[in-house]
Amino acid sequence: MSQTATAPVVELRHFSKWYGDVVAVADLSFELRPGVTGLLGPNGAGKTTTLKAITGLLQPSQGEVLLFGRPLAGDPMLYRAIGVVPDGDRLYPRLTVRSYARLHADLQGLEQPATAADQAIAQVGMEALAGRRLGGLSKGERQRAKVAGAIVHQPSLLILDEPMTGMDPGQRARFIELVRALGQAGVTVLVSSHILGEVERLASQILVLVSGRLAASGDFHAIRDLMADQPRTVVVQADGARELAAGLIAMPTTVAVEVDGDRMQARTRSVQAFATELPRLARAQGVSLREVRTTDESLEQVFRYLVGRR
Amino acid sequence: MPVAEAERLSKRYGSVLALRGVDVTVQSGCTGLVGSNGAGKSTLIKLLLGLLKPDAGQARVLGHDVAVDPLAIRQAVGYLPEGQCLPGDVTAADFVAFMGQLGGLPTRQARERASEICYQVGLEEERYRAIGGFSTGMQQRVKLATALVHDPQLLLLDEPTDGMDPQGREDMLDLIKRIRAELGVDVLVSTHLLGDVERVCDHVIMVHAGQVLLQASIVEAAGTASPGFGVQLGDNGGEVQAALATAGLEVKPAGEELQVHGRDDAADLIRDVAADRGWPLRRLVPRAPSLEETFLRLQAAAAAEEAVPAPPEPEPQPAWRAS
Amino acid sequence: MSELPAGAIYDRGYRHYDGPREGRSRRIKAIVVAGVRRVLGLKRNWKTKVVPFALIVAAFGPVLAFIGIRLLVGESVGQFLGYPEYFGIVAVVLLLFAATAAPELLCPDRRQHVLALVFTRPVTRADYLAAKLAALLLVVGLVALLPLVILYAGNALTAPSAATYLRQHLGDLGRILFAGGVLTVFYAVISLAVASLAERRSLATAGLLGSFLASSALANILFFTSPPTMPGRRWLTFVSLGGLPGRFVDWVFGQRFEPNSLAGQAGFTGPAYLAALAVLTLLAGSLLAWRIARLRP
Numbered sequence: 007m008s009q010t011a012t013a014p015v016v017e018l019r020h021f022s023k024w025y026g027d028v029v030a031v032a033d034l035s036f037e038l039r040p041g042v043t044g045l046l047g048p049n050g051a052g053k054t055t056t057l058k059a060i061t062g063l064l065q066p067s068q069g070e071v072l073l074f075g076r077p078l079a080g081d082p083m084l085y086r087a088i089g090v091v092p093d094g095d096r097l098y099p100r101l102t103v104r105s106y107a108r109l110h111a112d113l114q115g116l117e118q119p120a121t122a123a124d125q126a127i128a129q130v131g132m133e134a135l136a137g138r139r140l141g142g143l144s145k146g147e148r149q150r151a152k153v154a155g156a157i158v159h160q161p162s163l164l165i166l167d168e169p170m171t172g173m174d175p176g177q178r179a180r181f182i183e184l185v186r187a188l189g190q191a192g193v194t195v196l197v198s199s200h201i202l203g204e205v206e207r208l209a210s211q212i213l214v215l216v217s218g219r220l221a222a223s224g225d226f227h228a229i230r231d232l233m234a235d236q237p238r239t240v241v242v243q244a245d246g247a248r249e250l251a252a253g254l255i256a257m258p259t260t261v262a263v264e265v266d267g268d269r270m271q272a273r274t275r276s277v278q279a280f281a282t283e284l285p286r287l288a289r290a291q292g293v294s295l296r297e298v299r300t301t302d303e304s305l306e307q308v309f310r311y312l313v314g315r316r
Numbered sequence: 317m318p319v320a321e322a323e324r325l326s327k328r329y330g331s332v333l334a335l336r337g338v339d340v341t342v343q344s345g346c347t348g349l350v351g352s353n354g355a356g357k358s359t360l361i362k363l364l365l366g367l368l369k370p371d372a373g374q375a376r377v378l379g380h381d382v383a384v385d386p387l388a389i390r391q392a393v394g395y396l397p398e399g400q401c402l403p404g405d406v407t408a409a410d411f412v413a414f415m416g417q418l419g420g421l422p423t424r425q426a427r428e429r430a431s432e433i434c435y436q437v438g439l440e441e442e443r444y445r446a447i448g449g450f451s452t453g454m455q456q457r458v459k460l461a462t463a464l465v466h467d468p469q470l471l472l473l474d475e476p477t478d479g480m481d482p483q484g485r486e487d488m489l490d491l492i493k494r495i496r497a498e499l500g501v502d503v504l505v506s507t508h509l510l511g512d513v514e515r516v517c518d519h520v521i522m523v524h525a526g527q528v529l530l531q532a533s534i535v536e537a538a539g540t541a542s543p544g545f546g547v548q549l550g551d552n553g554g555e556v557q558a559a560l561a562t563a564g565l566e567v568k569p570a571g572e573e574l575q576v577h578g579r580d581d582a583a584d585l586i587r588d589v590a591a592d593r594g595w596p597l598r599r600l601v602p603r604a605p606s607l608e609e610t611f612l613r614l615q616a617a618a619a620a621e622e623a624v625p626a627p628p629e630p631e632p633q634p635a636w637r638a639s
Numbered sequence: 640m641s642e643l644p645a646g647a648i649y650d651r652g653y654r655h656y657d658g659p660r661e662g663r664s665r666r667i668k669a670i671v672v673a674g675v676r677r678v679l680g681l682k683r684n685w686k687t688k689v690v691p692f693a694l695i696v697a698a699f700g701p702v703l704a705f706i707g708i709r710l711l712v713g714e715s716v717g718q719f720l721g722y723p724e725y726f727g728i729v730a731v732v733l734l735l736f737a738a739t740a741a742p743e744l745l746c747p748d749r750r751q752h753v754l755a756l757v758f759t760r761p762v763t764r765a766d767y768l769a770a771k772l773a774a775l776l777l778v779v780g781l782v783a784l785l786p787l788v789i790l791y792a793g794n795a796l797t798a799p800s801a802a803t804y805l806r807q808h809l810g811d812l813g814r815i816l817f818a819g820g821v822l823t824v825f826y827a828v829i830s831l832a833v834a835s836l837a838e839r840r841s842l843a844t845a846g847l848l849g850s851f852l853a854s855s856a857l858a859n860i861l862f863f864t865s866p867p868t869m870p871g872r873r874w875l876t877f878v879s880l881g882g883l884p885g886r887f888v889d890w891v892f893g894q895r896f897e898p899n900s901l902a903g904q905a906g907f908t909g910p911a912y913l914a915a916l917a918v919l920t921l922l923a924g925s926l927l928a929w930r931i932a933r934l935r936p
Contacts, residue, residue, distance in 0.1 A: 049451055049481045144353035146508075171479075174352040174508050175611050200481050203511045227572075281596030289591040294584055298600040309482055365759060387761035395759040401752045405683055417669035418760040420660040429656060436653055462756060467656035498653040 013075060014039055015163055015194040016060055020069035023055050030055040031218045033069070038163075038196060042189035044209035045198040048313060051215040053198050054093070057167055060196070061090050073163065086114060089156035093167040095148065099141025103132055103151045106140060110155035119158075126158040131180060145172025150181070157188075164188065166197045170204065182207050202305045212305070214312050221312045230308050237261045237273040239301045240280055244268060246293035253287045254280065268296075317379065319344055319470055319502045320364055324373035327359050334359040336526040337373065342504055346496055348513030348534075349506040350611065351523035357506050358398075360523070361472060366390060378469055391419065394463030398474040402455055404448030408439055411447060412461045419466025426465070433461045437491060453484035460491065471495070471503045477512060489516050510607040514538070522611055529614040538607050544577020545602055546570075547586060550595035559589050573599060666762055667770045674774030677747075678740040690739050691778075698732040698782045699789070701725075706793035722787060722815060723892040726822075729786055730884050733826050734851060737779055741830035742843035744771050750838045754934060768931045775827040783826075784819040791815060811892075818891045822884050825916050832923035835930035855881035862901050876905035877915045886912040 014037035021034040031052040047053050058064045059071050062078040062085070070077060073084050101109070107126050111119030127136050130150040140148055149172055156164065166185070170178050185208050189195050199205050205212065212229070214222040222229045244250060247270040251263045259276040274280040277300055288295050301307065320342040327335045334356045351357045362368045364377050366386020374381060380388045403411060409430055416426035434443040437457040442450065447458060456476060463471055476492065477485040493516055496503055505517060513520055513534070520537045522529040530537055544566075550556045552574050557567045563585045566578035576582060583600065590597040675681075680688035702725065720728070748754055757767070791812055798804035830847050837843040858879035865872055876882065879901060886902045889895070890909020896902040902912075 046482070048483060049453065146353045172353070172508070175350060175510050175608055176352055176615055178508065179608060179612060200479075200485065201509065201511070202482050277598060278596050281598045282590075282594060285587045285590035285597045286594075288587050295587050295597075295600055296583060297602065298597055300598060306482065306486075313483065367758060387763070390759055390761045393759070395756075397755045397759070399752070399755075401755040403747060403751050403753050405687075405747075410682065414669055414673055415756065415760070418666050418757065418762060420662060420665055421656070422659060422661055422665065425656075425658045432654075459756075463759075464653075466760075495653055499655065 012039065015074060016196070017072040017075070018056075018059070018069065019072070021056075021059060021066050021071055022068040023052075023059065023064065024067050029218055031059075031215075034215075034218075034220055035069075036213055036220060036223050038194050040162075040189070040192045040194050041211065042185055042195040042197060042209040043211040043213060044205040045196055045213050045215070046200075046202070046205065046309060047215035047221075052218040053215055054167070056215065057165055057196070057198060061088060061165055086159060087162045089159065089161035089164045091149070091152045091156045091164075091166045091169050093171075095145065095171075097140045097148055097152065099139060101140050102137055103127060103140065103143075103154070104136045106151055107154045107158050111158045114159035116159055122158050122160075123154075126154040129157065129184065130154045146170075146174055146177045149173055150177065153181075153184075162193060164193055164195045166195065168199055169197065170199070170201070178204065202309055206305045214309065216313050222308075226305055226308055229312075236311070237275050238277050240272050240274060240277065241297070241299050241301050242270045242272070242284065242295065243297040244270070244288065244293050244295045246288075246291055249291050250284070250287060250293055253291070254283065257283060271301075318342060319347075320375065320377040320504075322360075322363075322373065322375035325360075325363065325370050325375050326372040327356075327363060327368060328371050329359055334526055335363070338523075338526070338528055340521060340528050340531060342502075342521070343519050344502050345518040346492070346503040346505065346516055347519040347521060348510075348517040349504055349521050349523070350508065350510060350513060350607070351529075352525070352615065356523055356526045358474070361395075361474065361504075361506060364389075365393060365395060365472065391466075392469045394466065394468035394471045396456075396459045396463045396471070396473040396476055398478060402447045402450075402458055405446055407445060408434060408443040408447055408450070408454075408458050408461070412443075412458065412465050415462040416465040421466060430461070430465055433465050434458075437461050437464070438487065452479035453481065453487075456480055456484070456488060457491075460488075464495070469501060471501055473503065473505045473507075475507050476505060477507070477509065485512075492516050510611065514607055520607060522614060524615050524618050527618065529618055530610070534607070537610055539610060544575060544582055545586065545600055546573040547576045547597075547601075548573050548599035549586065549590055549597055550593070556595065559593060560586065563589055573601075575603070577603075663766065666760065667766050667773070670757075670762075670767065670770035671774045671777070674744050674771055675777055678743050678774065678778050691736070694732050694736045694739075695782065698729055698736075698786050701728065702786050702790045702793065706789070706797070709793065709797045720790075721892075722790070722811060723888050723894050725787060725790060726818060726888045726892075727885060729783060730822065730888070733779060733783055733822060733884075734848070734881070736782055737775070737826040737830035738844045738847040739840075740778060741775055741827070741834040741847070742837070742840035744775060745831065745834040746838055746840045746843055749934070764931050764934065767934075768928065772827065772831060775831055776823060779827045780819070780823040783823040784816065787815045787819060788812075814891050818888050821887065821913070821916060825884065825920050828920050828927065829923045832927040832930070835927050851881045855879040858882070859901050862904070873905040873907065876901050876907060877912075880919075883912055883915055883919070887916055 016038035018034050018036050021031060022029070023031045034056065045053055045056070055064070059066060060073070065079065074087070076084065078084055097106070104123060104127065107123035108119055111122045116122045124136075127133055130153050132147065132150055132154060135143065135147060140151060143151065149169060153166075153169060170181055173181060182204060185195055185197065197205065197208055206226075211224060212222070212226045213220065242250065245268055247268050248265050251265050251270050251272070254260050254272055255263045257274070257279065259274050259279045261273040261275060264271045272280065281298070284298065285295070318341045322338055322340045325335055325338040325340070326333070338356070338360070340360075349357055349360070359368070363370055363375060363382060366377075366382045366389045369383055374383065376382065377389045378392050382389060409427075412434055413426045413430035416430050417423065421429060431443070437460050439454060439457050439461065442454060447455065450458065456478065460476070463473070473492070477488050480488060489512060492503060492505070495501060505513065507513060517534060519531070519533050521531040522537075549560070552569065557569070557574065560567045560574070560576060564579055565576050565582055565585060568575045576586060579585060586600060587597065589595070677683070679691050701720075748757070791808070794808070795801045795804045833847045833850070834843040837846065858875045862872060862875045882902060886896060887909070890912060898904075
């Protein structure tokens with residue numbers, strides 16, 4: 007996923023939204039480019055407000071929201087390029103999957119709505135269920151139908167709000183593949199989700215909102231490395247943990263070491279230095295390492311740090 | 317004594333055969349129940365709770381037959397249902413106390429225990445506020461409190477982290493582990509999130525199309541598709557891979573890490589390569605068990621066997637390029 | 640040397656419950672109490688108290704005011720309303736009360752899906768129905784019986800000789816209790832049955848009030864505009880739902896029907912109206928039982 011200096015598909019410039027006295031979002035500025043971006047944040051952090059602003063459901067109190075360089079207001083043709091899978095489970099229960107997709111195709115003014123509808127249905131893997139009424143489907147299947155409706159017009163921008171709600175593990179795995187493939191093909195996808203383990207698989211970039219402000223943006227590995235000012239935690243499992251600990255605490259970059267049986271947990275200002283010394287020390291002492299891991303490397307940990315709980 | 321067992325359990329739900337001759341045993345401990353949508357999970361739960369009568373076969377929960385003595389089961393089971401089920405205009409403390417009374421606790425004890433349980437699940441001053449104003453996370457906690465207030469022997473949790481943000485999900489999963497540890501109550505978690513099951517459960521039961529695909533401990537179920545370690549050594553680049561290969565190991569790049577295996581003493585060999593060349597060894601992790609691989613594999617196999625139109629697995633290839 | 644008290648850290652973790660456990664009666668009682676609280680708006684915000692308390696004032700107000708005045712001014716105030724007339728007022732309040740209370744008891748549980756939780760406890764459908772019915776009978780019975788009993792007591796106390804009054808009018812007390820009891824059961828069962836059909840409270844209330852008013856209007860219109868020779872015309876008197884309780888009470892207290900009214904012209908005697916009430920109550924009760932049995936948790 008190259009981040010070339012192409013024009014951003016979505017751009018927010020100092021976007022703020024308040025409702026009376028309540029500031030939902032304050033001074034948000036970011037850009038979205040082709041590929042999959044994850045939108046994360048605690049409940050009430052302003053994710054829904056931001057998504058609504060991008061899809062034109064609300065006007066900024068301040069700042070600008072630009073799609074393809076143009077503001078969405080007053081430019082309804084831009085909607086041809088956007089697909090949205092909103093939160094919530096309100097669909098016409100008596101429509102069949104096919105008619106639902108066809109409805110969206112018609113609304114988008116496609117030239118061959120029936121073909122487009124069938125194609126979209128195939129992409130989400132619902133050909134077998136195309137003739138079933140939405141009301142009779144499980145939640146996960148309804149979600150997939152919603153996605154079909156959202157991609158029927160082959161949008162360049164796809165907004166997904168908790169898209170995998172109610173999907174079973176098989177459906178989730180396939181959905182993740184679908185979204186990754188879309189991102190690879192150059193669609194700009196913004197996915198809002200609470201399941202961090204899945205966002206890690208889906209997205210290469212993340213946006214983290216906390217209390218209406220942007221807490222971090224970009225590649226989450228890069229963000230993680232930016233957390234370098236914090237001592238990092240490394241966990242080591244080895245039979246000779248205590249001996250290892252004695253050697254490692256001698257390093258000036260090691261801040262603290264805890265030992266419990268064969269498990270050692272160390273905090274160090276330099277993972278690099280620690281990780282270089284560890285195997286040397288282990289070999290010298292004849293200690294077999296069973297496991298080495300930096301515990302704050304997952305998205306969960308990054309997220310927790312950003313939200314303020316270490 | 318197993319917590320619950322079912323033999324040849326069948327149930328028709330409308331025109332659909334939701335469960336077909338299911339044999340299942342829920343062991344003591346924390347068990348995850350996973351399955352495709354429409355696989356019969358919720359039917360199974362309702363049967364175990366005695367809310368439905370089986371069409372064929374039998375089931376016993378905590379020693380009580382579901383067809384004969386459903387009330388006794390519901391006395392000893394706490395259920396956290398999926399979806400909306402809380403009244404909006406009652407305070408959390410009042411409602412949990414009410415549920416306590418429905419579990420047989422006298423008024424005063426119900427009130428005291430409700431207050432205590434609310435505190436335990438993390439509802440502090442909020443418990444004196446009307447439930448209508450609660451966030452999803454708080455609502456899930458209220459549900460958990462109603463499931464615990466009458467001190468059940470078995471907890472049945474249906475999508476306990478549904479709708480909660482990442483912190484809420486962690487809190488809920490930690491709560492479940494704590495309840496297990498402190499109360500020793502057995503837990504059955506029904507969920508779509510295999511990650512949660514891996515984190516919290518000791519056993520797993522997988523269902524698909526009304527049948528049981530697998531019931532085993534997590535460790536057995538996950539297995540190891542390929543043994544060995546996930547490794548981050550130096551920059552994981554070509555030189556590193558070559559060095560490891562020279563040491564006699566098989567190396568496969570996989571995203572962020574190298575998957576290394578091939579020798580019983582792989583860990584020591586990796587350590588030695590790192591020490592010799594002065595490369596930082598940031599990560600050395602035994603291949604993580606993955607329930608997902610097992611589940612998808614079994615599901616596909618079951619579907620193929622039955623020639624049931626399984627959810628088709630298209631190669632997701634978008635037909636267009638973004639303009 | 641005295642011993643220092645040993646320190647202790649108390650475990651605030653999860654604990655098992657070792658206290659007493661009660662059975663079915665506790666469960667039913669819990670639902671009854673919750674129901675009564677809900678209907679009277681107790682433990683909820685002030686808006687929910689407006690309607691029930693206004694109705695209670697409407698039912699009790701006149702008699703309490705009258706007794707107060709009588710106590711102050713003396714016998715010269717003259718007779719208040721007779722019992723049947725006062726029942727007429729009370730019946731209106733009863734209808735309104737039942738029409739607002741019954742939906743309050745059944746509809747929110749369904750609408751908010753609380754039944755999903757309630758039935759995870761050892762509560763049967765029968766328990767649930769019995770509890771809701773008991774709650775409604777309690778509050779409706781309060782309004783049906785108490786104002787008239789107070790009137791009776793007031794009459795007795797303000798009479799020249801209370802003992803004489805009591806002895807002479809003991810029959811009246813019996814009639815008050817009988818009539819009040821029948822009306823309570825009638826209104827409670829009918830309104831619960833209608834409430835069990837709707838998920839929205841406003842719909843159920845409107846349905847109840849509408850059917851009472853409309854049926855009375857319809858019966859009267861049809862009767863008085865149809866030719867006297869039409870067969871079955873006199874049975875229209877039973878179509879008027881609103882009229883049935885009134886005619887029943889008239890009969891209990893030995894009042895004649897108004898000659899020009901529908902009932903007077905129809906020619907049925909009092910017991911027929913009691914029978915009609917009984918039949919309707921049974922039908923409604925069956926409907927209610929069937930609806931509750933069909934409730935999905």
